[in-house]
Amino acid sequence: MDTTADTPSDVSRHTPITRRLVAALGVLFVLGVLVAVAALFNIAQKLDAQDVDETRFYIQRALDNRITATKNYITSYAYWTTAYEHLSGEVDVQWAYADQNMGKTLFTNDELEGVFVIDRERTKYAVVRGQQVQADAAAFMNMPLKDLVDELQAQPDLTRPTIRYTLFEGWPAVVTASVIVPNDERPQVNARETSILLFVDQLTPVKLRKVGMGYGLTDLNLVKDTTLEPGQPAVPLDSTGYSLISQLQRPGQHLLWSLAPPLGGALLILALLTAYFFRYAMRTARQVDASYDSLEKSKQALEASEERFRAVAEAASDWIWEIDSQQRITYLSARFNAVTGFSDQQWLGQEIEQLLFCDTLPIASWLGNLVEEQNASNLRCSYRDHSGQLRFCRVSARPIQDKATVTGYRGTASDITDEVAAHAQVQHLSLHDALTGLPNRNKLARHLDDALIAKEHSAPLALLMVDLDNFKPINDSLGHAAGDAVLLEVAQRLRDSTREQDLVARLGGDEFVIVLSGVEHSAEIDRFCTRLIDSLQQPIHYESHSLHIGASIGVAVSRRQGYVPGELIRCADIALYQAKSEGKKTWCYFASHMNDQIQHRRQLENDLRQAVKNNEFILHFQPRYTVDGQEIVAVESLVRWQHPTQGLLSPDAFIPLAEQTDLIVPLSRWVLREACETALTWPGSLMVSVNLSPAQFERSDVVEDVRQVLIETHFPASRLELEITENVMLNDVDGALQVMNALKELGVRLNMDDFGTGYSSLGYLRTYPFDGIKIDKRFIASMSNSSNDRAVVQAIINLGKAMGLTVTAEGVETLAQLGSLGTDECHEVQGYFLSRPIDKQAFAALLESSQSMSRTGS
Structure with a gap:
């Protein structure tokens, strides 16, 4: 047989097959590279998009917390009987500015550039950068103040403040406004006759830097809306023409720049190898082994590409996980170690529910629903990191399918511990006093509702209304910092005096409430009040000063005064009023006759205020x-007081009352x-x-x-x-x-x-x-x-x-x-x-x- 005749035929038969095989492998290689590059760019884009969302979120959170603090602060001034009495009519400038109740300390200590008292007609009082001025508030702000007054006075709840953004002296500022109303039991005031308190918080670079530092925003600042860059995360300040921005970290771009040199070098090497393979394949079609070698090299290239893709995944901020059909962990990315402190070897092979916990839905049920719904889903889970600290993450997952069979699941876990903590802080502040950390009026109301829900079947409780004596002189003479230090120490002493099942709350100013659970006998309450007053009379050391205060207490008992929380508080408040009138540093139980006494005293106080205004006093002289x-x-x-209906009254009838109020000063x-x-x-x-x-x-x-x-x-x-x-x-x-x-x-x-x-x-x-x-x-x-x-x-x-x-x-x-x-x-x-x-x-x-x-x- 002439074998030489077979060679050309063999070559012609293998050559097109080899070329097609080489071409196919080349296409697969290019597609693999394109997929890897596309995946890399996709991850980078997601990282940058996440950076934009997080930056915008923390800018908004920083601004919201600033506004919340200012709202709480203005409420302590506007929802205050003394402020209502000095500001509702003609403003008492001596009280407001000279006595520093609403004077320059609001600028020097609290960083408020503007403090205004306005009504429907005019600006009644103005302090700009700590200096009292005779000017209209509208001259400093480009906003319709009349509309703001109408909106506030039309609110069902007059104690709720509101905010506006404006330009104050040409620079963006947050204006917090609230109606000035009393916080005592007087008849409801006419909303349209009230005055409005405005606090102006100018968003200066120094303030923004301080606010931003708490949220990791080192360069929080303001820019005009016309100069915003495309894609720049910003929080607009309404119609001021300005927005809050912070510089982006751009982790996706950093990732691309860090991977570009090694990726380019690898692609160049692969291109040279591929060119060599093509040349070798075209030169000899009969060397089929060479074709297989080329296929092996292509396979290695694809594996290298997958390895690079895995490296990109490891660099992402979230950690990636995979589990098998038995929900045992088969893969954890390197980011897992950085976030949790565990190595992946510690958890590989263990069930995922041993690592992650969800208190609302078992993870197995959630994963099973993913197969039926065929949609991506997120689940909030918690876990303990290597140091034992509780952390929270948002888990996403997709099923891994082989044809129609689910062989496992893969997904990501994003750490949201800071986000959960921020939300918990907001919830805490809504129920607690920002200064002392004690429960506030809202939490007190919830506690009383829960404790008294069963009415006569509820456990007995005693409600003590506590008001500090000699607190205002400390605040006036040494400033709000000293007053805050006293309130913090008082809060601690109240906590130390009560049991775990009792509640201590701060209503505002220097007024506190104690709810004693399971206590109704006078002997127990008397012993408690004696210890409490003795504790509060101990000196409080502040800087070089030794400060002395006392306390007056009003007591109401649920099984005597009823099971309606508001009525119980009212009775304790009346008893407190009686205790203060009896000389302070004592306590009184509510009695029904106190209602008449309180009404008489309040009427006499109102008459006395009118007497000061109308000059109803005369002097007698004793040589x-x-x-x-x-x-x-x-x-x-x-x-002597020439009372319009009661005739000539001696000092004993009205001087003690004047001393308990601010009326003693003008008198x-x-x-x-x-x-x-x-x-x-x-x-x-x-x-x-x-x-x-x-x-x-x-x-x-x-x-x-x-x-x-x-x-x-x-x-x-x-x-x-x-x-x-x-x-x-x-x-x-x-x-x-x-x-x-x-x-x-x-x-x-x-x-x-x-x-x-x-x-x-x-x-x-x-x-x-x-x-x-x-x-x-x-x-x-x-x-x-x-x-x-x-x-x-x-x-x-x-x-x-x-x-x-x-x-x-x-x-x-x-x-x-x-x-x-x-x-x-x-x-x-x-x-x-x-x-x-x-x-x-x-x-x-x-x-x-x-x-x-x-x-x-x-």
Whole structure:
């Protein structure tokens, strides 16, 4: 057989087959490369898209948290009875700006560039960058304020604040607005007559940098909408023309740039190898083995391509998992180790439900539903990382199918721990006080609803309304930082005083509520209140200060006052009102008769406010004589209230009420001014004496008040005597000494009133710059009946003389008392025996008569 004839035939037969095979392998190679490159670009695109979404999410979250904090803050000011009383009508600038209730500290401490009080007609009060200005709020903001007022006043809930974005002095700002309403039990106010409080928070670069740092946004800033780049994640600020942006990390682009050099080199090598393979295949068609070698090389190229794809997957932020049909883990990407701290070898072969847990749906059921629904789905799961910390992830999955059979599942797990924590924080803030962390009014309402749902079958509980005493002077004198430190310490002491099943809540300001579960007997409640008040009276150390407060408590018990939460709170509030009126630092149980007392007291308080506005007060004057009763040396000014329906009221009927409110300040200023103006008509040597209330020391600048009256009335300071009780020194020893020294520098005289009734009067005489003392009238009244009281009076007189002080005996009502005081060489006397308090016309007549007698006698 001629075998040479077979060779050409064999070549011609194999050559087209080899070329087609080579061409097919070439196409498969190109397709594999294209798939790998496409997958790489797809992953990079997803990473960049995720970066855009996350950046926009955290920008929005940072802005929302800033707004939420400002809303909570403005509510503490707007939903405040004291603010309503000083701002609802004509704004009390002294209270708002001079006393720093809504003054420059809102700019220096709280970073608010603007504070405005407006109504439907005008701007009533304006503070811009800490300085009070006389200007319209609309001059600073490009927004319709009238529409804002209409919207707020039309709300069903007037305590709910709202926000607007605007340009404040040309720069974007968040305006938070709220209706100013009282938080007491007074009748509902007319919404259209209320005033609106505006807080302007300008989004300055410094603030944005501070806000962004909490969310990993190191370059949070503002840009004009016209300069936004395409695809840039931004949060627009409504019609201001500005948006919040932050620089993108672009992980997808970084991934592409990092993989481009090695990927390009690999592709170049493969291209050279492929060219060589094609050349070799075309040169010899008969070497079929060479074709198989080329196929093997193509297979290796595809495996390399898959390896590169796996490397890209390992670089992604999510970790990738695969399980078999028995739900045993067969693959975990390298990112799994970075996120969880575990190695993949620790979990390979174990069931996925041992790693991940879902509290709403078993993972096996969820995976089974995926086969039926044929759609991608996500499930929120939790797990413990290598350190034992609970973490959360969003799991996605797809079934792996071989023809019609499901052989397993693969998917990704995205870490959402920070997102879950942020959501939990929002939920927490909605039910807790932002400063102290205690439950707020919302959580208190839920707790009472749950505890009282079964009504008479519920476990008994006692509700204690706690209000701090002497808190406002600390806030006013040392600032909000000191006030916040006191509130934090009080919150901790309240927690320490209660049990786990009890609830401690903060309603706002310095008002707290304690709910004692399973307690109804008075003996138990009394013991608790005693411990609580004693705990709160312990000093609070702040910087170099030792601060002292107290507490008043109102008590309501569910099995006596009922099972309606609102009614229980109302009863405790009324009892608290009664406790404060009885002298503070005590507690009272609610009783039905308190309703009438509270209504009467509130009516009297309203009448007193009108009296201050309408000038319904008059002064009576009681002269002070030399001990022989012949010469008037001084006159004490005593205020009376000419009530429109009840007639002339003595100080005992209204001064305690004025001291418990802010009314004592304007009332005391009026008394001082009226006394000085009246005394200008008296002989030049005659002194006028005015009583100073301890509450006046706490709530106003007494030195400035006296100085201003002396300047405006041109009354000589040497003719003014101020009477001060020992209670002033008891509240604040160092502060009282500083004030008294400042008063002495004005040139006035200081007299200690009611001497002998305190605990350490002798120490006070040595420390404080008094010019005289007044012996309390109780010693004078019993002087003739008790040798001890007579000895006390003699000792006080001798003490006063030894210290160079003028001694005055008050309450002299008999000739015998006057004679004894003359024998003991007391300097001055005062009392009904010599003269009752009389109005200024009668006192003018008394002066004239006294002067006539003096001229006749001479």
